[in-house]
Amino acid sequence: MTMVASSTSVASTAKPQKPRLNKDGASGLTLISPPLLYALLMLAAPLLMVITFSFWTQNYLDIDRTLTLKNYAEAWTDPLYRLLMLRSLAISGVVTVVTVLLAFPIAYYLSFRVTKHKALWIFLITIPFWTSYLLRVFLWKVILGYNGVFNSGLKMLGLITEPLTFILYNANAVVIALAHAWAPFAILPIFISLEKIDRSLLEAAEDLGDGPVRRFFRVTLPLAMPGVIAATLIVFIPTVGDFVTPKLVGGNDGLMIANMIQVQFGKANNAPLGAALAISAMLIVALISFVFIWLNRRFTTGDGK
Amino acid sequence: MSDIPTAADARTIIDARNVTKHYGDVKALDGISAEIREGEFFSLLGPSGCGKTTLLRMIAGFDELTSGTIAINGEPMAGVPANLRPTNMVFQSYAIFPHLTVAENVAYGLRRKKLPKEELQREVEAALEMVDLGGYGPRASHAMSGGQRQRVALARALIMRPKVLLLDEPLSALDKKLREQMQVELRRLQRAVGITFILVTHDQEEALIMSDRIAVMFDGRISQLATPQELYRLPANRRVASFIGVMNFLDGTVIGEDGDAVHLDIAALGKVSVPKSQCKSRIDGTAPAHVGIRPEMLTILFDETEQAEREVTGTISDVVYYGDMTYYDVQLPGAEKPITISMRNTAGRAVLEIGATARVGWGSESIVVLD
Numbered sequence: 174m175t176m177v178a179s180s181t182s183v184a185s186t187a188k189p190q191k192p193r194l195n196k197d198g199a200s201g202l203t204l205i206s207p208p209l210l211y212a213l214l215m216l217a218a219p220l221l222m223v224i225t226f227s228f229w230t231q232n233y234l235d236i237d238r239t240l241t242l243k244n245y246a247e248a249w250t251d252p253l254y255r256l257l258m259l260r261s262l263a264i265s266g267v268v269t270v271v272t273v274l275l276a277f278p279i280a281y282y283l284s285f286r287v288t289k290h291k292a293l294w295i296f297l298i299t300i301p302f303w304t305s306y307l308l309r310v311f312l313w314k315v316i317l318g319y320n321g322v323f324n325s326g327l328k329m330l331g332l333i334t335e336p337l338t339f340i341l342y343n344a345n346a347v348v349i350a351l352a353h354a355w356a357p358f359a360i361l362p363i364f365i366s367l368e369k370i371d372r373s374l375l376e377a378a379e380d381l382g383d384g385p386v387r388r389f390f391r392v393t394l395p396l397a398m399p400g401v402i403a404a405t406l407i408v409f410i411p412t413v414g415d416f417v418t419p420k421l422v423g424g425n426d427g428l429m430i431a432n433m434i435q436v437q438f439g440k441a442n443n444a445p446l447g448a449a450l451a452i453s454a455m456l457i458v459a460l461i462s463f464v465f466i467w468l469n470r471r472f473t474t475g476d477g478k
Numbered sequence: 479m480s481d482i483p484t485a486a487d488a489r490t491i492i493d494a495r496n497v498t499k500h501y502g503d504v505k506a507l508d509g510i511s512a513e514i515r516e517g518e519f520f521s522l523l524g525p526s527g528c529g530k531t532t533l534l535r536m537i538a539g540f541d542e543l544t545s546g547t548i549a550i551n552g553e554p555m556a557g558v559p560a561n562l563r564p565t566n567m568v569f570q571s572y573a574i575f576p577h578l579t580v581a582e583n584v585a586y587g588l589r590r591k592k593l594p595k596e597e598l599q600r601e602v603e604a605a606l607e608m609v610d611l612g613g614y615g616p617r618a619s620h621a622m623s624g625g626q627r628q629r630v631a632l633a634r635a636l637i638m639r640p641k642v643l644l645l646d647e648p649l650s651a652l653d654k655k656l657r658e659q660m661q662v663e664l665r666r667l668q669r670a671v672g673i674t675f676i677l678v679t680h681d682q683e684e685a686l687i688m689s690d691r692i693a694v695m696f697d698g699r700i701s702q703l704a705t706p707q708e709l710y711r712l713p714a715n716r717r718v719a720s721f722i723g724v725m726n727f728l729d730g731t732v733i734g735e736d737g738d739a740v741h742l743d744i745a746a747l748g749k750v751s752v753p754k755s756q757c758k759s760r761i762d763g764t765a766p767a768h769v770g771i772r773p774e775m776l777t778i779l780f781d782e783t784e785q786a787e788r789e790v791t792g793t794i795s796d797v798v799y800y801g802d803m804t805y806y807d808v809q810l811p812g813a814e815k816p817i818t819i820s821m822r823n824t825a826g827r828a829v830l831e832i833g834a835t836a837r838v839g840w841g842s843e844s845i846v847v848l849d
């Protein structure tokens with residue numbers, strides 16, 4: 174409120190001079206200022222803190238505030254951190270590929286085959302989100318466990334005599350749980366990009382001699398690519414940093430970089446190293462994301478190649 | 479009527495028999511039968527929703543018929559998918575692939591033929607030249623104007639050398655000037671390549687200008703299939719007559735017939751005998767008849783020296799000045815509504831005022847009798 178008042182009074186007193194912001198610009202800024210402030214406080218401030226931390230050193234209970242790159246050197250050279258980082262990227266990569274590959278046919282079906290009640294279908298897809306994420310990961314334990322639903326089912330059918338152990342407390346379990354959790358986030362952007370495809374383009378491709386398969390690869394897929402890229406980023410970026418799922422169903426060899434970051438901030442009491450690990454992970458993810466966005470740009474404009 | 483000597487004895491390229499298409503309760507097509515000849519410029523003309531696009535899509539193979547048959551080049555098309563039919567389509571929205579360049583769009587259908595690269599490029603450039611877009615190949619397709627996109631769509635279809643080119647209102651998105659220019663160009667192009675064109679339009683003038691033959695459609699049926707001249711001079715019924723150009727309708731009565739003449743009593747004009755060739759309705763005995771007269775088939779006699787076969791006197795109730803033409807509404811005694819008369823504004827001819835008395839000249843040749 175005070176901002177509105179002050180900005181208008183500035184504008185009215187400064188009339189003879191050229192106003193710095195035109196009326197629209199000023200009212201626009203005023204309008205977005207609460208969320209902008211909120212975003213600055215909630216997003217940028219913690220990030221700045223983490224960045225600052227990553228250049229400090231922990232001395233037992235004190236923090237040495239001289240700036241140093243020591244944490245980064247450790248984060249990038251220690252084989253354990255490197256292993257966890259690579260494993261995180263690998264698990265996320267697999268999760269992303271699996272999720273997008275599963276999401277695409279569902280989105281395709283929704284967009285091209287479902288003619289009535291599309292909204293209802295989309296609504297149904299979101300139903301798993303009605304329970305908490307934690308609960309769903311626990312449920313995977315029940316399903317995939319040694320005496321879980323999956324194993325006892327297979328045993329009852331006589332397909333196995335001993336319970337399968339490669340499905341829980343390892344990377345496989347993390348992939349299954351994460352792929353399930355993120356599927357709707359992948360389905361929606363792909364669905365939207367498929368919905369945006371002008372159906373006459375598909376008819377034109379058919380008219381020009383393409384059968385369904387060629388048409389898919391020459392028109393449908395390239396035009397759905399922005400949605401696929403968006404889905405990829407939406408799944409990849411957060412799963413790299415996930416720590417709940419690996420902790421609950423990942424066992425020892427399913428642990429990821431975020432688990433280590435948590436340990437550094439907690440038990441190991443080395444927040445600066447944790448911060449350096451976090452910033453390093455963020456930079457790597459950002460780099461990969463930029464590559465994807467660049468790919469996206471190439472697909473959406475007709476003048477690339 | 480005799481302006482297309484070759485088309486009359488040309489082969490049938492598309493043979494549609496009793497084609498019906500129902501969408502639920504909607505009868506989009508309700509028993510269409512037509513033979514389209516090889517090499518002709520054929521138009522489907524009708525108001526919005528009459529089923530023109532539906533018929534075109536049936537020919538292209540995008541939708542299944544509810545009943546009836548379509549044969550292209552002698553081969554029945556039932557079960558043949560669109561990608562295997564010898565037809566190509568220019569879509570109303572042009573359907574230019576946004577992720578491809580102009581050249582890639584044009585080459586789209588040729589890619590499958592695995593031509594050597596140079597030959598492909600040559601073909602694409604030739605197709606672009608044909609539609610006056612030489613050199614535009616590397617452009618992004620979104621950087622083309624509406625008229626240019628229309629040409630890209632045309633080149634993309636023509637490069638396939640289809641037996642039949644289907645065009646769904648290809649000019650409706652263009653402004654008037656460009657549309658008129660493209661009408662002439664399309665006609666020229668069709669003559670040059672000799673491919674059968676089937677054009678969908680709701681613009682009667684466009685259909686008259688461009689076509690060898692026109693099928694006028696209403697409510698999923700063909701009301702009349704004829705050459706432009708026949709359609710204009712002898713429309714099959716009042717609906718066709720009022721859709722194509724302007725037509726005055728007068729009430730009359732058939733009072734007799736003999737040999738090849740029909741005797742009519744027209745309330746506003748008097749008694750007249752009309753050759754049977756000008757009667758589209760079946761005449762038997764005494765019956766009410768609908769008489770149609772085109773505005774240009776009537777004249778206003780400006781001075782005593784001008785003569786006409788028959789004459790009536792009326793009062794001018796409205797005047798619309800178009801520059802080259804003036805349209806007069808003249809109230810005749812005994813007529814329900816004023817009739818419209820068009821007069822060319824030749825040198826020295828005055829434009830009459832509302833309320834003036836006008837002598838209207840007409841003749842038995844001016845009249846058609848309709849259902």
Ligand SMILES: Nc1ncnc2c1ncn2[C@@H]1O[C@H](COP(=O)(O)OP(=O)(O)OP(=O)(O)O)[C@@H](O)[C@H]1O
Nearest residue numbers: 501504505506525526527528529530531532533680
């Ligand atoms: N997919 C469809 N589902 C249901 N009804 C349809 C479908 N396609 C067309 N129709 C109906 O069929 C009729 C004919 O449609 P069509 O598109 O052929 O008209 P048109 O003559 O091309 O009209 P316009 O000049 O407006 O393009 C219309 O009543 C339309 O509502």
Ligand SMILES: [Mg+2]
Nearest residue numbers: 530531532646
């Ligand atoms: Mg249409």
